Amino acid sequence: MHFEHLTSIHKMLLVILGVLVFATVLFWIWKKIKPGAQVDELMTRTKSWWVMASIFAIAALVHPIISFVAFGFLSFAALRELSSISKNARIEDRSVIFWAYVAIPVQYFFAYMGWMLPFLIFIPVFMFTWIPFILVLKGHTQDIARSMSVIPTHLMLTVYSLSHLAYLLSLSIADGGRGLLLYVVFLTEMNDVFQFTWGKLLGRHKIIEKISPNKTWEGFIGGLLSTVLAAILLKFLTPFTTNEAIGAGLLIACTGFVGDIIVSAIKRDFGLKDTGTVIKGHGGILDRMDSLIISAPFFFYYVYLLHVVR
Amino acid sequence: MKHLLLILIYKGVMPLFLKLVGVKIVPKKPLPPNAQYIIVANHNSHIDTMALMSSIPVKDLNRTHPVAAATYFGKKNWLAVLSKLFVNTILIKRSEEGGESTALDVLGNFLSKGHSLIIFPEGSRGEPEKMQAFRKGIGVLLQRNPHIPYIPVYIQGTGKILPKGERLIVPYVAQVHFGQAQLAQAKEVESILDEVKNEILRLKD
Numbered sequence: 001m002h003f004e005h006l007t008s009i010h011k012m013l014l015v016i017l018g019v020l021v022f023a024t025v026l027f028w029i030w031k032k033i034k035p036g037a038q039v040d041e042l043m044t045r046t047k048s049w050w051v052m053a054s055i056f057a058i059a060a061l062v063h064p065i066i067s068f069v070a071f072g073f074l075s076f077a078a079l080r081e082l083s084s085i086s087k088n089a090r091i092e093d094r095s096v097i098f099w100a101y102v103a104i105p106v107q108y109f110f111a112y113m114g115w116m117l118p119f120l121i122f123i124p125v126f127m128f129t130w131i132p133f134i135l136v137l138k139g140h141t142q143d144i145a146r147s148m149s150v151i152p153t154h155l156m157l158t159v160y161s162l163s164h165l166a167y168l169l170s171l172s173i174a175d176g177g178r179g180l181l182l183y184v185v186f187l188t189e190m191n192d193v194f195q196f197t198w199g200k201l202l203g204r205h206k207i208i209e210k211i212s213p214n215k216t217w218e219g220f221i222g223g224l225l226s227t228v229l230a231a232i233l234l235k236f237l238t239p240f241t242t243n244e245a246i247g248a249g250l251l252i253a254c255t256g257f258v259g260d261i262i263v264s265a266i267k268r269d270f271g272l273k274d275t276g277t278v279i280k281g282h283g284g285i286l287d288r289m290d291s292l293i294i295s296a297p298f299f300f301y302y303v304y305l306l307h308v309v310r
Numbered sequence: 311m312k313h314l315l316l317i318l319i320y321k322g323v324m325p326l327f328l329k330l331v332g333v334k335i336v337p338k339k340p341l342p343p344n345a346q347y348i349i350v351a352n353h354n355s356h357i358d359t360m361a362l363m364s365s366i367p368v369k370d371l372n373r374t375h376p377v378a379a380a381t382y383f384g385k386k387n388w389l390a391v392l393s394k395l396f397v398n399t400i401l402i403k404r405s406e407e408g409g410e411s412t413a414l415d416v417l418g419n420f421l422s423k424g425h426s427l428i429i430f431p432e433g434s435r436g437e438p439e440k441m442q443a444f445r446k447g448i449g450v451l452l453q454r455n456p457h458i459p460y461i462p463v464y465i466q467g468t469g470k471i472l473p474k475g476e477r478l479i480v481p482y483v484a485q486v487h488f489g490q491a492q493l494a495q496a497k498e499v500e501s502i503l504d505e506v507k508n509e510i511l512r513l514k515d
Binding site for chain 2 (some may be wrong): 076080081083084085091094095097098100
C-alpha cells in the first residue's frame with residue numbers, strides 16, 4: 001500500500017482507527033487483570049468514540065451534509081437531556097422548550113450555508129428575545145425570570161456551542177474544514193484521557209474538590225503538556241504553524257477543562273453524580289460532550305481569527 | 311388486515327417516534343411472545359398507551375387490548391372507530407355511569423378468549439407525575455382470574471411529553487419500567503389493589 005497517495009483525512013481516519021482499537025484492547029485487558037480498577041468510565045467513553053468516529057468517517061468519505069444532520073441530532077439529544085434533568089423549567093415552559101427545539105435546524109442550516117452573521121446572532125440575539133417574549137405571552141409570571149434565563153442558556157450550551165463544530169466544515173480552508181473538525185474533537189477527547197491518566201498516576205493536589213473531586217493540578221498540567229504535544233503531531237490536519245498548533249493545544253486543554261467542570265457543577269445542582277449516567281438507564285450525552293461544549297466555539301474563533309479574517 | 315395495520319404502527323412508525331421524543335423501554339424486550347397477561351400501569355399521558363403497545367410482541371398485538379373509557383373515546387363515533395382500529399382498544403363504561411358489571415363481563419370475555427389487557431387503574435391521566443387512587447376493576451378481574459398473571463409497569467416522565475389537555479408534543483426523557491409477570495397473592499379485591507399498587511411503586515427506584 002502506498003501511504004503517500006493518501007490524503008491527510010485518510011491518514012487521520014487510520015490513526016483514529018488505530019487509537020480506538022488500541023484503547024479498546026487496552027481497557028479490556030486492564031479490566032481483566034485488575035477487575036477493581038475504575039476503567040468503566042473510560043470504557044463507556046471509548047464506546048461513544050467508536051460511534052462518533054464512525055459518523056466522522058461516513059461524513060468525511062460520503063457527504064458533509066451527513067455531519068450537519070448528525071451534529072444536529074447530537075444537539076437535539078443534549079438539549080433533551082439537559083431540559084429533562086433541569087429542576088428549573090416549569091410545566092408551563094413546555095411550549096417555549098418546543099421553540100428551543102425548532103431553533104436547532106435553523107442554526108444548523110445557517111452553519112451549512114456558511115452564513116456567518118445569521119449563525120452568530122440567531123441564538124444570542126433572536127432566541128434570547130423570542131423565548132422571553134413567548135413566556136410573557138403565556139402570562140404566568142411566577143418564576144418567569146428563572147425560565148427566561150435558564151432556557152436560552154440551555155440553547156447556548158447544547159446548540160450554539162456544538163453548531164460551531166459543524167460550521168468548521170463550511171470554512172473554505174484546510175480541506176473543507178474536515179481536518180480541523182477531526183483535530184478539535186480528537187484533541188478534546190484525548191485531553192480528557194490525558195488528564196484522567198496523569199491524575200491517576202501523579203495526582204495529589206485537588207483543583208476544585210467540591211465540583212470535581214478527581215481533578216488535580218498534576219492531571220491538568222500533564223494533560224496540558226500531552227495535548228500540546230499531540231496538537232503539534234497532528235498539525236498536518238490544519239493550516240497551523242508549529243506555534244499556532246501549540247496555541248491550539250493550550251486553548252483546547254484549558255477550555256476543555258472549563259467545559260468539563262461547568263457541566264459537573266450543573267449536574268451537582270440537579271443532585272446527580274458527577275460521573276456516569278445522568279438518568280437511570282440513560283446514556284448521559286452531556287457527560288460525553290462536556291469538554292467540547294466550551295472547546296468547540298473557542299477553537300472555531302481561534303481558527304477564524306488566524307486563518308479566515310486577516 | 312387489522313393485525314397488519316397494528317404491526318405497521320407499533321413495530322414501524324411508533325418505535326421511531328418514541329425514540330425521538332425520548333421514551334425508553336426497560337428492559338428492551340420486556341414481554342415473552344404467546345403469553346397471556348394483564349399489564350397494569352400508572353397513567354399520565356396518551357404516550358403511555360403508545361409505549362406499552364410498542365412493547366407487545368408482534369404476534370400478540372392483535373389480541374392485546376388497552377382498556378379505555380367510553381365516555382372519553384366514545385364521545386364521537388369517529389374517535390371510537392379510530393381508537394378501536396389503530397389502538398385496538400376495548401371501550402367500557404365507567405362505574406359512575408352504571409357500567410361496572412357489564413364492563414367487567416366484557417373484559418372477562420376477552421380474557422377467557424385468551425386475550426391480554428392493558429389497564430390503567432387510575433382511570434384517568436390526571437396531573438403529571440402524580441398517582442391517583444386505583445379503581446376497583448383490576449382487583450375484581452384478578453380475583454376472578456387467579457390463573458392470569460399481571461405485569462406491573464411504572465411509567466415516568468411521559469406527563470411532560472404530552473400532558474392531559476395539551477396538544478403539543480415536547481421531547482423529554484421518559485422511562486417505561488416493566489416488572490415481572492406474577493400471579494396476585496392476595497384474595498380480597500382491596501388487598502389485590504394494594505398489592506398491585508405496591509408492585510408498581512417498587513419499580514420507581
